[in-house]
Amino acid sequence: MSTIDYSERIPNNVDLANDRTLQRALEQWQPRFLDWWKELGPNDFASADVYLRTAVGVDAQGWAHYGTVKMPDYRWGIFLADPIADRSIGFGDSFGQPVWQQVPGEFRSQFRRLIVTQGDTEPASVEQQHRLGHSCPSLYDLRNLFQINVEEGRHLWAMVYILHAYFGRDGREEAEELLARHSGDVDKPRILGTFNEPIEDWLSFFCFCYFTDRDGKFQLKSLAESSFDPLARTCRFMLTEEAHHMFVGETGLGRIVRRTLEVMKEIGSDDPEAIRRQGAVDLPLLQRYLNFWFSSSLDLFGSEVSSNAASTFANGIKGRPDETTQYQDHVCADSTFEIEVPDGKGGVTKDTSPMRNAMNEVLRDAYIRDCEIGLKRWNMQIKRGGYEFELKLPSSRFRRAIGAWANIPTDLEGRPIGGDEHDRRLPGWLPSASDRNYVKNLMQRVVEPGKMAAWIAPPERGVNNLPVDYEYVRLT
Numbered sequence: 489m490s491t492i493d494y495s496e497r498i499p500n501n502v503d504l505a506n507d508r509t510l511q512r513a514l515e516q517w518q519p520r521f522l523d524w525w526k527e528l529g530p531n532d533f534a535s536a537d538v539y540l541r542t543a544v545g546v547d548a549q550g551w552a553h554y555g556t557v558k559m560p561d562y563r564w565g566i567f568l569a570d571p572i573a574d575r576s577i578g579f580g581d582s583f584g585q586p587v588w589q590q591v592p593g594e595f596r597s598q599f600r601r602l603i604v605t606q607g608d609t610e611p612a613s614v615e616q617q618h619r620l621g622h623s624c625p626s627l628y629d630l631r632n633l634f635q636i637n638v639e640e641g642r643h644l645w646a647m648v649y650i651l652h653a654y655f656g657r658d659g660r661e662e663a664e665e666l667l668a669r670h671s672g673d674v675d676k677p678r679i680l681g682t683f684n685e686p687i688e689d690w691l692s693f694f695c696f697c698y699f700t701d702r703d704g705k706f707q708l709k710s711l712a713e714s715s716f717d718p719l720a721r722t723c724r725f726m727l728t729e730e731a732h733h734m735f736v737g738e739t740g741l742g743r744i745v746r747r748t749l750e751v752m753k754e755i756g757s758d759d760p761e762a763i764r765r766q767g768a769v770d771l772p773l774l775q776r777y778l779n780f781w782f783s784s785s786l787d788l789f790g791s792e793v794s795s796n797a798a799s800t801f802a803n804g805i806k807g808r809p810d811e812t813t814q815y816q817d818h819v820c821a822d823s824t825f826e827i828e829v830p831d832g833k834g835g836v837t838k839d840t841s842p843m844r845n846a847m848n849e850v851l852r853d854a855y856i857r858d859c860e861i862g863l864k865r866w867n868m869q870i871k872r873g874g875y876e877f878e879l880k881l882p883s884s885r886f887r888r889a890i891g892a893w894a895n896i897p898t899d900l901e902g903r904p905i906g907g908d909e910h911d912r913r914l915p916g917w918l919p920s921a922s923d924r925n926y927v928k929n930l931m932q933r934v935v936e937p938g939k940m941a942a943w944i945a946p947p948e949r950g951v952n953n954l955p956v957d958y959e960y961v962r963l964t
């Protein structure tokens with residue numbers, strides 16, 4: 489099962505050659521995908537030679553095969569992790585029963601909606617990052633951007649395969665729609681808010697990889713627990729690729745912090761204006777970007793209390809990340825979860841929800857803990873540099889647009905405040921127009937092998953044991 493057939497038009501390990509109808513349907517979708525890529529992918533770099541990894545197998549030896557590729561020739565394909573023998577349902581009402589190889593009719597629309605929502609984010613991010621290549625801080629970073637772009641393209645394939653193979657005509661229509669909606673489009677936007685936010689600079693890009701791809705990790709992890717086995721296997725393999733995207737975010741932001749600390753040391757000052765005169769990113773500015781992307785990404789988990797979350801858990805559709813190893817009770821029929829909600833009088837009160845209804849919040853909590861890891865690391869760097877400044881995640885109540893805290897003005901600590909005070913203080917919490925302008929002006933492209941833009945430190949090592957100054961992208 490682990491070998492991928494690359495002699496096929498669509499590389500795959502799902503024995504596509506033996507299902508002619510499905511093969512034909514996907515071969516008809518393929519040119520549409522390529523048209524979309526040419527129009528909204530990193531199209532100005534179509535002729536560049538890029539050092540990319542491509543999966544040639546789904547096991548540890550095969551999934552990261554490196555070579556030089558022109559992006560339009562990348563072999564997007566369908567790769568599922570190997571099946572687990574005798575896998576049984578890991579949570580919900582059917583706990584312990586054998587997993588499903590087909591979608592049960594009664595859960596079809598719930599599954600379809602989840603798969604479409606996940607699938608929609610993949611091409612969305614490629615569209616958001618469409619022009620970033622022009623302002624890359626180094627060839628190393630440019631290569632990482634393109635690696636992420638081709639893999640998000642492949643993740644779209646992963647979801648489109650499931651739609652085509654298991655959802656008949658509806659699935660084929662949904663697959664078309666995945667190429668018809670576009671990030672930021674006024675008439676046909678992408679489904680989720682964060683995926684319509686423009687990513688026009690690399691600071692936003694690294695924040696997106698750190699915070700928004702990490703939401704992807706948690707969604708994929710919970711779908712990897714699904715009772716619908718083909719979906720679980722698809723997501724399991726996607727996660728191996730997704731890890732790199734978060735690595736790019738974490739190391740990107742860490743390298744910015746390192747560079748800023750170097751500048752602070754050189755000039756002997758932590759004054760933002762003085763740091764900006766040296767062309768680096770002052771830490772309060774970085775903090776405002778973190779506030780923006782973190783709060784936006786929190787909404788992706790949905791409402792704190794949700795009947796929909798309860799039923800996808802009960803029905804075995806979507807579990808919790810690491811369901812088997814992290815939790816004892818996999819049914820959650822009578823347990824409860826405490827959540828904080830507005831008390832309607834300008835304060836906060838505690839509410840108790842049935843555990844199943846609070847699954848979005850359980851996921852969000854796990855996500856927030858995961859987000860904290862990078863901040864701890866960066867704060868260590870800052871401390872070792874001899875500075876007091878501490879980067880912080882804002883409260884999960886801050887700037888929410890979905891759930892109990894939607895449109896309730898709070899400060900960064902999540903304390904409810906008056907609307908006037910909120911509006912007055914908000915510019916100090918989120919990137920201002922002048923912050924964005926400054927960052928935009930920093931984005932000057934650097935394409936000499938091994939050279940870095942002045943606002944970011946070099947990475948500790950190159951890709952796949954190659955030196956940092958390797959020519960990861962040959963521009964023509």
Ligand SMILES: [Fe+2]
Binds near residue numbers: 610639640643704730
């Ligand atoms: Fe993805």
Ligand SMILES: [Fe+2]
Binds near residue numbers: 640701704730733
């Ligand atoms: Fe990703």
